[in-house]
Amino acid sequence: MNAEREERRRTMLERKKARAQEEQRNIAAGNPGDVDFIGMVREWRATHADQALSLDACQTSPPKICICVRKRPISDKERNKNDHDSVTCLNPEVWIHSAKLRVDGITKYLDHTSFQFDYTFNEDNTTEDVYNYTTLPLIDFVCSGHGGRATVFAYGQTGSGKTYTMSGIQNMMCEDLYFLLNSADSACTTDNTNVMVSFFELYGGYVQDLLNNRNRVKVLEDGKGEVVITGLTEVESDGPNTFLEILRQGNSARTTHMTEANDASSRSHAICQIMLRDAKTNKLKGKLSLVDLAGSERGSDTKSHNSQRRAESSDINTSLLSLKECIRALDRDASKHVPYRGSKLTLILKDCFTSDRAMTTMIATVSPGASAADHSLNTLRYADRIKEKRSTAPTLSPRPLATTRMRRPSAMTNQHLAKAKAESPVHEMGTNQSRSMAVSRTEMSATTIANGDLDLTEENQSRLESETADDDLLFSEDEKEEPTKDDELNQTVRELFEEEEGVLNMHMTFIAENAKLLSKEGALLQDVQRPNVSDEEIERYASMLEEILDRKEDMIAALQRKLAVFESHLDAK
Numbered sequence: 227m228n229a230e231r232e233e234r235r236r237t238m239l240e241r242k243k244a245r246a247q248e249e250q251r252n253i254a255a256g257n258p259g260d261v262d263f264i265g266m267v268r269e270w271r272a273t274h275a276d277q278a279l280s281l282d283a284c285q286t287s288p289p290k291i292c293i294c295v296r297k298r299p300i301s302d303k304e305r306n307k308n309d310h311d312s313v314t315c316l317n318p319e320v321w322i323h324s325a326k327l328r329v330d331g332i333t334k335y336l337d338h339t340s341f342q343f344d345y346t347f348n349e350d351n352t353t354e355d356v357y358n359y360t361t362l363p364l365i366d367f368v369c370s371g372h373g374g375r376a377t378v379f380a381y382g383q384t385g386s387g388k389t390y391t392m393s394g395i396q397n398m399m400c401e402d403l404y405f406l407l408n409s410a411d412s413a414c415t416t417d418n419t420n421v422m423v424s425f426f427e428l429y430g431g432y433v434q435d436l437l438n439n440r441n442r443v444k445v446l447e448d449g450k451g452e453v454v455i456t457g458l459t460e461v462e463s464d465g466p467n468t469f470l471e472i473l474r475q476g477n478s479a480r481t482t483h484m485t486e487a488n489d490a491s492s493r494s495h496a497i498c499q500i501m502l503r504d505a506k507t508n509k510l511k512g513k514l515s516l517v518d519l520a521g522s523e524r525g526s527d528t529k530s531h532n533s534q535r536r537a538e539s540s541d542i543n544t545s546l547l548s549l550k551e552c553i554r555a556l557d558r559d560a561s562k563h564v565p566y567r568g569s570k571l572t573l574i575l576k577d578c579f580t581s582d583r584a585m586t587t588m589i590a591t592v593s594p595g596a597s598a599a600d601h602s603l604n605t606l607r608y609a610d611r612i613k614e615k616r617s618t619a620p621t622l623s624p625r626p627l628a629t630t631r632m633r634r635p636s637a638m639t640n641q642h643l644a645k646a647k648a649e650s651p652v653h654e655m656g657t658n659q660s661r662s663m664a665v666s667r668t669e670m671s672a673t674t675i676a677n678g679d680l681d682l683t684e685e686n687q688s689r690l691e692s693e694t695a696d697d698d699l700l701f702s703e704d705e706k707e708e709p710t711k712d713d714e715l716n717q718t719v720r721e722l723f724e725e726e727e728g729v730l731n732m733h734m735t736f737i738a739e740n741a742k743l744l745s746k747e748g749a750l751l752q753d754v755q756r757p758n759v760s761d762e763e764i765e766r767y768a769s770m771l772e773e774i775l776d777r778k779e780d781m782i783a784a785l786q787r788k789l790a791v792f793e794s795h796l797d798a799k
């Protein structure tokens with residue numbers, strides 16, 4: 227027996243030493259954190275690496291809605307907190323690994339959740355990769371001169387890389403836009419088309435003009451259903467250099483605000499719109515909107531916030547829920563309703579959802595840290611719901627991408643790009659590539675209102691301006707009187723999604739609590755299985771087990787009640 231005990235001790239010591247060595251190796255490689263978990267993820271990756279497809283392999287004719295995921299590299303701040311990388315992108319899949327304990331409360335194992343999108347970009351992919359596969363086709367589409375509306379959204383948790391990705395995309399598109407406008411087969415050329423740029427922020431219910439001292443401007447929808455932002459600056463850009471300068475001005479207005487007002491940037495939606503207007507008639511020939519959305523934190527993060535912050539969060543949640551519904555509606559039958567009045571954000575982007583010549587890209591950004599896994603899962607679920615149903619792109623056929631992907635920057639533009647890169651917080655990484663058991667969900671039905679081109683003649687503009695009252699969000703008299711089925715539907719959709727969010731939150735809490743209880747049960751069982759356990763200890767075991775089982779029963783009953791109410795509302799609506 228002594229020899230056996232010695233042997234066990236020796237094995238344990240060896241294991242401990244090997245673990246410590248591995249920990250040191252992980253730290254040296256900039257990968258601190260739970261050694262076992264890191265080891266399991268590493269092993270998982272080694273056995274699954276061959277699942278990743280090349281980005282080219284996933285490229286089809288651009289879908290009407292393209293949803294992709296970008297994972298950023300783990301940051302020094304996360305490393306210092308001993309956070310570890312728990313996200314794996316195997317294009318077109320993304321996997322979230324969660325550390326779990328078995329019933330014994332000791333044995334660790336990995337739980338994996340995966341989703342599949344059009345593309346997934348890992349930490350080694352450059353912003354240029356993201357741009358080439360997601361945004362470049364949209365620029366081509368808009369430049370074809372047929373009134374195309376294209377929108378690129380960056381969505382994700384605060385700090386997950388939305389602004390990093392969006393500012394990189396902005397910088398890269400400057401040149402391609404003019405290259406395409408000047409290409410031989412283009413219906414839009416710089417001779418017959420004016421490139422107009424506006425840049426504004428939606429913060430706390432206000433629209434602020436980033437190209438004009440953050441002036442507050444008004445959003446209004448006239449009797450014809452056209453949405454206009456009155457007083458918003460549109461700056462003409464005559465080439466890539468001017469374009470970069472406009473972007474720099476808009477971004478710096480945002481950045482200044484960020485330092486002044488805490489982390490306001492993460493609470494605002496920043497929208498950069500590039501309008502291609504007919505040089506003679508001012509008619510809109512194409513529009514590209516680049517939208518850096520506000521951080522997608524959930525209600526649970528805002529419990530400690532004051533009422534203003536909670537109102538902001540509620541505003542952001544409403545706009546993000548509404549946005550999801552509008553993009554989903556885009557992908558459905560054109561006769562269906564688009565609930566664009568659900569928020570100011572979607573109202574402003576109305577023509578991007580109601581035009582039959584619309585294309586949308588959603589770049590969902592995720593932080594790699596295990597501590598952000600819940601947020602990352604929420605981001606991926608949000609993106610996953612948008613892409614359930616697929617339709618093909620509008621009949622306009624974009625020109626071959628090869629022409630645009632081979633960008634030939636002029637010396638002068640290069641200088642500007644270098645300057646812009648130096649000024650922007652964007653730093654590039656290398657290149658690589660990286661497929662869900664995407665949960666199929668019940669679709670919410672809705673009905674579409676067709677919309678004509680936004681024709682901003684001076685007369686129209688001044689008429690709309692004179693109609694502007696003190697309210698920031700105005701509707702024509704016709705619109706006000708209308709009892710609006712839209713509003714009711716928006717409300718229903720919002721309520722349903724808020725309720726769904728409540729169920730998901732409760733379910734997640736249930737899982738977390740259940741895991742804790744399982745650990746307790748494991749420890750309890752182990753304790754009572756010792757030799758020579760006293761009667762008192764067995765009694766204590768029985769009473770603690772009863773407590774645990776009661777707690778479980780309560781939790782299951784509460785979750786069942788919430789689920790039943792939610793299901794009855796789903797059926798009713």
Ligand SMILES: Nc1ncnc2c1ncn2[C@@H]1O[C@H](COP(=O)(O)OP(=O)(O)OP(=O)(O)O)[C@@H](O)[C@H]1O
Pocket residue numbers: 297298299301382383384385386387388389390391489491492493520521591651652653654655
């Ligand atoms: N792909 C990436 N490669 C390297 N660094 C990145 C990448 N993505 C983001 N970062 C860095 O991570 C940090 C947070 O990024 P960023 O500001 O873009 O996040 P965000 O989602 O826009 O946050 P917020 O909602 O608060 O504005 C920045 O320091 C940025 O430089």
